[in-house]
Structures are given as structure tokens and as C-alpha cells.
Amino acid sequence: MRDTHTRRSSALALAASALGLAFASPIAWANEAAERLTERLDPLENYQATFEQQILDGGGERLQSARGEMWLSRPGMLRWEVDAPYTQVVVSDGDDVYLYDPDLEQVTIQAMDDRVTHTPALLLSGSASDLTASYDVFHEQQDGDDVFTLIPISADTLFEELSMVFDNQTLTELWMMDSTGQRTAITFSDITRNGSIDRSLFNFDIPEGTDVIREEL
Template sequence: MRHTKTQRSFSFALAASALGFIAAPQAWANEAAERLTERLDPLETYEAEFDQQILGSGGERLQQVQGEMWLSRPGMLRWEVDAPYSQTVVSNGEEVYLFDPDLEQVTVQGLDNRVTYTPALLLSGSAGELTDSFDVFYEQEEGDDIFTLIPVSPDTLFEELSMTFNGETLTELWMTDSTGQRTAIRFSAISQNTPIDDERFRFDIPDGVDVIREQAP
């Protein structure tokens, strides 16, 4: 099954909803960034199953997929979406590979340009880099801690990204783009800070596929 360009771009994107935040005092924003850093700094590895939904600007469901992810900081990620929308994103810490078997295509990009593929890779970097690149806002809802990130630079795939933590565990990621399309990802069977073999983050390009190498801007 072939995907539209928009569907391919957001197959791995992590979802967001417009939470209606207004400008906050700088001291409050700094406190939110510190709270997020406290959650992310101890995170060394993360493994989970996920359910992902892509929603149109009117709230209609455009796509729903399931898959698994493995993350090891710094910089390594494997993100696999199950059939019928099978796709794989792999970062080995230096390059990111996006494999679309339906298109028989692999796109390779430097890690610095990683957000083009999936904001999940934001989690693989340092917390300091994350809070330097985004304005961070914080609220509590039904016992969960919710962090909303607004990009400082306009050259990003999304306009808002939110992370939901239950205690110390990341349970949801939300994203919205400039058209109002939203992607929601909910994690289950979560394991944090357990060893993951580095081979999980190796990607061998299959024979016979087109390879596109994109240069960072």
C-alpha cells in the first residue's frame, strides 16, 4: 500500500494537541524546563509497544498503526511500524535511516536533521539540547505530568509537541503540524533503563532498493 507524502512524513511523528497555553513568565518557563530535564536525564534506554493515530484538523481519524520502539541515549533509536503501513526508522547515533518497503526506498540523513523523520529522536539527545531548542510549558492533569514544547526555530516538522509522564515513565507523545493535523502515540509494555543490544540500532540497506541521501540544510 502506497502512502501519501504527508502520511509518510508523519507515520513516525509523535502527536500533539493545541493545549491553549498563553505566554508564561520566564521564571515559570525555566521551572518547566528544569522539571522536564529531571525526567529525561536519568533515561538511558526505553523500550515499548505503541499505538499511533493520525487525526485530521477536524478530528477525523486518518490512520491508525501499531508498532514497537527501542531507544538508547545518546542518539540511537529503532522505530518499527507493523503492517499494513510497515516502515522502519533507525538511528545509529550518526545517521538516520528511513526504510519504506512499499516504496522500496531508503532515505538516509545526518542525525542533526533527525526531526524530519520522527520527533521520537528528540528523546535520544541530551535534555539540555532539548530545552535549548524549545520553550517548555508544564501542567498536571489527573495525576500525570504534561510538558508542551514549542519550537524556537520555525524550521521544524511540528508546531507543538507534548510529552505525558506517569510518575517517571513516559506514556504518551502528541504532535500537531501547521495544517492542524495531529498525531497521538500511546505507549504500553514499557521498559526503562534495561540493557538493549547495540545491534538493534544497526540498519543494513536491503538489496535492490533506491537509496536517497539527503544533506542537512
């Protein structure tokens, strides 16, 4: 029972932090790279996709995997649903972030402060200007894709490097590495940019009987 709870807790943390690894040898100067990234992010109003997510240790061995669907609307709106191996839901309404485990009947609520918005999925929902002000940005091309590597200027972040991979204007992958060397890789498919999204997806109604934990950051 304890091992099952540990795996479920890890899965919820995986859903909440939501993203991936880093690419080496960035080439473009930071100012030029930031401008290129801004050109891709500024036109993005909303984004919908299915995803596959893997967590790897420092040696590249897979520790955990998940799949699900996500919806994003700027500014600040996110819904991230993990379908397997466990059902988990992360919802941001622009003011608060809800981390919900339906099987445990538990929801954790965090205010949308700077540290929460520096988690990769929520970071995408913010403005491009805030992003490029908070990170050193580098750019290179790999196999025809544009890869942007972000290095946090502040030490108070959940990752040490984050990479975004674009096929033309479309975000297709996110890679993250944390301070322990653990890496997370997310691949997106069935992508829709700037389509129609039901705004009610970004509202979270706490089910009756759910334990509520409000975290103060």
C-alpha cells in the same frame, strides 16, 4: 495503484515524523517546567515500548493509524518499527537516519543534522539540556499525569507544539500539532525504562537490491 503508493508514502512519512498533538493552558513558568522535564529525562538511558499512533485532522477526524514497537538509546540511537497497516522501519545510528520500506525495496538516508533531530522521536534521544535550550517548556497536571508542552524557539521545526505525558517518571504519550493543524497522537504500552537493549538494533544493513535515496538537508 497510485492510491496505494500514496497511502504507503504517507505511512512512511508517518513513521519518520513519529509523534503527536498538544495540550492547552500550560500553567508552570517555563524555567520551572524545563527543570521538571530535565529531572525526568536526564535519568533516561534507554526506552523500549509498543505504540499505537493516530493522525487526526484539524476537526479531530482520524486520517490514519499505525502500531508497532520502538527502541531508544541516548544519545542519538532509535529504532522505530511500524508493523501495521504497512511495515516501515526508521533507524538512527547516531550519524544517519534510515527510512526503510521493505515492500517498496527503498531506503532514504538523511544525516543527523539539527532539523532531523527535531523530529519528536529523535528529539527524545538527545540531551535534556539541548532540548530545554531549543524549546519553551510549560507544565501542568492532568488526571494525575505530568504534561509538558514544548514550543519551538526556532521556526525551522516539523511541529508547532509537542506534548509529553508522564506517569510518574515514565513517558506514556506523545502529542504533536503541525502548522496545518494536523495532529498526531502516540500512546505507549509494555514500557521498559533503562533495561537491556541489543545495540545491534541501531545498525541498519541495507538489503541487497534496495534502492537507496540520500537526501541532502
